[in-house]
Amino acid sequence: MSDLIYLYAAYTVIWAGVFLYVLKLHLAQRKLKQETEMLKEIIDEKKNKKNL
Amino acid sequence: MNDNILTAKNISKSYGRLKVLKNINLNITKGDRYILYGSNGAGKTTLVKILSTLLYADSGELSLFGEIIRRHSTKQIRALIGFMSHQSYLYNDLSALENLNFYANLYSIKNKKERIENLLKEIGLYHRSHDRIGNFSRGMKQRLALARALLHNPDLIFLDEPYAGLDIRAQEILNDIIIQLNKRGKTFFFITHDISKGFEVATRSGILSNGQIVYETKREKIDTFSKKYKDILLREQN
Amino acid sequence: MNAIKTIFLKEIKIEFRNKQMINNYLLLSVMIIASFRFAFSIIDFSLLLIASPIIWITFFFSGMFSLSPTYKRELEEGTCEGLLLAPISNSSIYFGKFLSNFLVILLLELFSLLIFFVFFSIATPDLVALFILIIIGTIGFAALGNIISAISSNLSQSEVMLPVLLVPILLFTIVISAISATSKIFEGAHLFDVMQEVRFILMFDVVFLAIGYLLIDYILGD
Amino acid sequence: MRFKINIKDLIFGVAIILILISIYLAFIYTPTHTTMGDVQRIFYFHVASAWLSYLAFGVTFVTGIFYLKSKDFKWDKIAFASAEIGIVFCTLAITTGPLWGKAVWGAFWRWEDLKLFITLVLWLIFIAYLALRANAKSKVSKANLSAVFGIIGFICVPLSFAANRIWQQYHPTVIATSEGSLQSSMGMALGISVIAFTFLYIYLLISKVEIDTMREIIEEIKQKVGG
Numbered sequence: 001m002s003d004l005i006y007l008y009a010a011y012t013v014i015w016a017g018v019f020l021y022v023l024k025l026h027l028a029q030r031k032l033k034q035e036t037e038m039l040k041e042i043i044d045e046k047k048n049k050k051n052l
Numbered sequence: 053m054n055d056n057i058l059t060a061k062n063i064s065k066s067y068g069r070l071k072v073l074k075n076i077n078l079n080i081t082k083g084d085r086y087i088l089y090g091s092n093g094a095g096k097t098t099l100v101k102i103l104s105t106l107l108y109a110d111s112g113e114l115s116l117f118g119e120i121i122r123r124h125s126t127k128q129i130r131a132l133i134g135f136m137s138h139q140s141y142l143y144n145d146l147s148a149l150e151n152l153n154f155y156a157n158l159y160s161i162k163n164k165k166e167r168i169e170n171l172l173k174e175i176g177l178y179h180r181s182h183d184r185i186g187n188f189s190r191g192m193k194q195r196l197a198l199a200r201a202l203l204h205n206p207d208l209i210f211l212d213e214p215y216a217g218l219d220i221r222a223q224e225i226l227n228d229i230i231i232q233l234n235k236r237g238k239t240f241f242f243i244t245h246d247i248s249k250g251f252e253v254a255t256r257s258g259i260l261s262n263g264q265i266v267y268e269t270k271r272e273k274i275d276t277f278s279k280k281y282k283d284i285l286l287r288e289q290n
Numbered sequence: 291m292n293a294i295k296t297i298f299l300k301e302i303k304i305e306f307r308n309k310q311m312i313n314n315y316l317l318l319s320v321m322i323i324a325s326f327r328f329a330f331s332i333i334d335f336s337l338l339l340i341a342s343p344i345i346w347i348t349f350f351f352s353g354m355f356s357l358s359p360t361y362k363r364e365l366e367e368g369t370c371e372g373l374l375l376a377p378i379s380n381s382s383i384y385f386g387k388f389l390s391n392f393l394v395i396l397l398l399e400l401f402s403l404l405i406f407f408v409f410f411s412i413a414t415p416d417l418v419a420l421f422i423l424i425i426i427g428t429i430g431f432a433a434l435g436n437i438i439s440a441i442s443s444n445l446s447q448s449e450v451m452l453p454v455l456l457v458p459i460l461l462f463t464i465v466i467s468a469i470s471a472t473s474k475i476f477e478g479a480h481l482f483d484v485m486q487e488v489r490f491i492l493m494f495d496v497v498f499l500a501i502g503y504l505l506i507d508y509i510l511g512d
Numbered sequence: 513m514r515f516k517i518n519i520k521d522l523i524f525g526v527a528i529i530l531i532l533i534s535i536y537l538a539f540i541y542t543p544t545h546t547t548m549g550d551v552q553r554i555f556y557f558h559v560a561s562a563w564l565s566y567l568a569f570g571v572t573f574v575t576g577i578f579y580l581k582s583k584d585f586k587w588d589k590i591a592f593a594s595a596e597i598g599i600v601f602c603t604l605a606i607t608t609g610p611l612w613g614k615a616v617w618g619a620f621w622r623w624e625d626l627k628l629f630i631t632l633v634l635w636l637i638f639i640a641y642l643a644l645r646a647n648a649k650s651k652v653s654k655a656n657l658s659a660v661f662g663i664i665g666f667i668c669v670p671l672s673f674a675a676n677r678i679w680q681q682y683h684p685t686v687i688a689t690s691e692g693s694l695q696s697s698m699g700m701a702l703g704i705s706v707i708a709f710t711f712l713y714i715y716l717l718i719s720k721v722e723i724d725t726m727r728e729i730i731e732e733i734k735q736k737v738g739g
Contacts, residue, residue: 003551006615010554010608014561017604018712021597025719032726039733046737067652069732106374108511110583123511130377141372145304157296158376200372437664441657445647454643458636459665462672490675497671505660508580 055082056118057208057239058103063112065098072098074263076112080208085230085240087250090260091285096243097212099260103241104135104210116208131159134206138216140197144186148177148196151185152203159204171199190217198229209233211242215249227253247278259284293378297386304363305394311359315394319352319402327409337412342473344410346465348402349424349431351453353395357435358452360387361443374510384436384506388499391439392432399424412476419481420472426491427468433498434460440509464494520722524715530708534560537701545698551615554608556702560709562605562631567713568598569638573666576659588655591662592645593720595638597713602635630673637665 058080065073072095080086090096101107102114105126114121116129142151149168156164172178175195185193194217201209215223230240230253243260244250251257251274259267261284269277306312326344364370373383403424407414435456442451471487481488538556545552571594579587609628610620621628644661648654 003615006611007551007554010558010611013607013611014557014604017600021600021716025716025723028723029719029726032723032730035730036726039730039737042737043733067650069728104375106371127377127379130375133375135371135375137371139368139371141369141375142367143300143304143369144367145307146300150303154296154300155372155376158293158373158378160292160377434664437660441644441661444649444653444657445644446649447647451644451647455640455661458633458640459668462633463668463675466672467675494671494675497667501664501667505663508656508660 056080057082057084057116058241059113059115060103061113063099063102063109063114065095065102065107065109072263073102073109076263076265078103078265080239080241082239083234083237084256085234085254086242086256086258087254088241088243088258088260088265089245089247089281090243091245091288094260094288095263096245096260100210100212100241100243104133105130106135131204132207134201134204134209135212136197136201136210136214137212138214140193141200142185142193142196145184147182148172148185148188149181151196152200155200155203161204167203171203175199191219191222194218194222195225198226202233206238208239208241211240213244214242215244215246223249247281251277261285261288293376293382294386294389297373297383298389301360301387301390302393305356305390312394315352315356315398316401318355319348319398320405322348322351323402323405323409337410338476339473341406341410341412341476342469345403345406345472346427346469348406349395349399349428350460350465352398352402353428353431354435354453354456356394356398357391357432357439358442358449360391360436361440362448365443370510380507380510381503383510384440384502388432388436388502391436392428395432395435396425396428399428415475415478416480419475419479419484422481423468423471423475423484423488423491426488426495427464430464430491430495430498431460433495433502434464437498437502437506437509440506444509464491467491467494520715520718523711523718527708527711527715530704530711534701534705534708537697537704542698542701551612554612554615555698556705557709558605558608558612559702560705561601561608562627563706564709564713565598565602565605565631565634567710568594568601568717569634569662569666571717572598572638572641572662576662579655579659580663585651585655588659589721589724590717591659593717593724595641595662596720597716599635599638599642601709601713602631602638606631606635626673630669633672634669637669638662641665 056079058078060076060078063073063076063078064071076099088096088099098107102109103116105116105121108121108123117132119129121129143154146154149172152168152171153164156168161167169178172181175198177192177196177199180188180192185196188196198214214226218226227250234240242250242254256268256270257272257277258265258269259281266284267280323344326348330340361370364373374380403420438456438459439452442448442455445451467487467490471484471491474484474487534556538553542553544550572591575587575591575594578584579591606628609631613625613628614620641658641662645654645658648657
């Protein structure tokens with residue numbers, strides 16, 4: 001019965017690992033999206049200044 | 053006989069997304085002394101490396117001595133090319149003689165002993181043949197570097213910023229050697245950022261800006277040319 | 291062939307002209323063996339079992355320091371392009387440097403072995419078999435080490451990167467087979483008893499030399 | 513672009529469904545192992561993780577060759593993404609392996625076990641691969657050198673496998689025969705989990721490559737805006 005600890009431990013490791021990696025990718029993607037928005041704003045501002 | 057020594061057609065090179073050279077077209081015939089000016093970062097060094105087969109272009113076609121350059125097929129062509137840069141390509145732990153001997157062996161030069169002796173005499177370093185060049189001054193090293201570049205009697209000689217680190221006297225010697233060798237039928241291609249140097253020895257001049265040859269001329273007054281160069285540099289900054 | 295010889299001679303000349311460098315390598319070997327000696331002086335151990343790993347780990351770490359400057363020197367002195375401009379193939383640069391690496395590492399190893407026998411009193415094994423193992427092991431070591439040195443010389447912190455890149459490949463191929471064979475030799479076996487290991491080491495030698503020959507172009511070129 | 517995102521989400525969906533199926537198979541459908549007990553159920557995802565890491569390192573190897581042949585940075589990007597995913601799953605495989613080992617053999621690690629050993633060697637090689645990339649000086653040399661190193665590293669793995677077999681004959685031990693009593697239902701569960709992880713891999717690879725591409729473009733725009 002004590003063996004089952006290893007079973008739980010192993011599955012925790014695997015799913016935590018997979019979950020964390022997927023999460024890391026999603027966070028990176030979200031950060032990049034924010035940066036694109038920011039850049040868009042900056043570029044738009046520059047364009048407006050030029051037009052004025 | 054075809055007098056075309058170097059023909060570049062639409063040569064482009066980029067590092068990642070950064071385009072260093074854009075559609076360079078160049079034609080150099082036998083006996084030319086071509087000088088190319090350009091600011092730092094204009095792509096001069098990359099261009100001279102491609103023309104001397106050190107690097108390969110992403111696209112376009114380069115032929116040297118009538119042969120199209122491809123990877124792994126350049127050994128014979130390299131034997132016809134001399135290259136001198138601001139780096140000496142010499143080993144500090146070896147003597148002047150050993151350095152030249154090493155390169156003479158790499159280029160499989162016949163009667164190398166005689167040739168090396170003559171060259172050392174010509175550049176005035178014969179009396180220091182057995183000294184380690186780690187102790188040489190910058191000017192002496194540069195002279196030896198020139199001897200190294202001319203060792204195998206190349207027909208086409210590239211000079212990358214050859215005047216850097218030379219005093220006025222050494223610059224005159226270099227110009228003399230260029231003219232002399234040119235009379236014997238050697239072709240020169242050199243690059244520099246300094247408009248005050250090299251213009252008088254060149255038969256053709258060009259300006260490289262942002263990876264493109266934007267201006268080319270033959271025998272123009274230096275005032276007109278340097279005005280043009282300054283304009284281009286100014287435009288680059290904006 | 292001529293180019294390989296020329297580069298080999300040049301490397302050897304530079305390596306031995308700078309006497310301090312060779313002295314430092316020799317000193318390092320003494321230090322490594324001495325540190326093993328001290329480390330094992332306070333515990334009970336079976337010399338027969340640890341002799342072979344000690345020898346090869348010493349070879350590995352002292353040899354690595356002599357591999358590190360092979361290409362780095364060319365880059366620092368700015369002579370790399372001088373070689374690349376010459377009408378020779380890149381593989382002759384590789385083989386010339388491989389031969390000089392091989393010779394220098396072999397000398398270091400023979401010296402380390404001598405120091406080992408001084409520090410650890412162990413019955414002398416079949417020396418011919420031992421030397422043959424060392425020679426064929428060193429061929430692979432120099433062949434792979436040379437190519438990894440070419441890679442690491444282009445990296446920042448190249449001295450650290452060389453062992454980081456070399457250990458996972460070299461240790462689990464050549465070194466492990468050599469350790470297995472050498473410990474059998476120390477237990478009294480002869481060369482024909484360890485033919486299986488010898489065959490493996492020779493196979494690695496061939497593979498590593500082939501890798502160097504095929505891939506050096508991509509490391510030295512653009 | 514729109515179409516590509518749809519494919520990516522589709523693959524992710526398939527991966528999730530297959531993973532749920534294989535969890536069901538692993539815990540409920542398959543019988544308890546006769547000698548190892550329930551703990552044997554680690555096996556399905558442990559093996560799948562190991563498989564995924566071999567696949568990922570294999571992709572790094574192949575795309576490394578493609579890169580050297582074509583000098584197209586696209587291949588380098590895939591090689592790097594695949595190596596990173598490989599490291600993640602290799603880490604999972606070498607942490608779950610000992611957990612299973614502890615239950616079955618009574619010891620966390622057996623140096624004599626070839627599969628553990630080789631997986632560890634692979635892990636070390638590709639950790640070194642990532643370190644190489646982190647220390648490269650330019651984009652071009654990063655791509656060139658890491659491709660060469662990835663190729664050397666991957667070629668040496670089967671050789672290392674072979675070399676260590678003789679080393680193990682030298683230290684003979686009882687080889688655990690886990691596959692010896694593998695039932696067909698267990699085989700199927702394993703097969704499904706391997707397929708599930710393969711889909712997961714494809715999804716992760718596409719995401720990672722997309723992120724790296726986007727990051728590059730943003731860097732470039734930033735430089736333009738800044739300068």
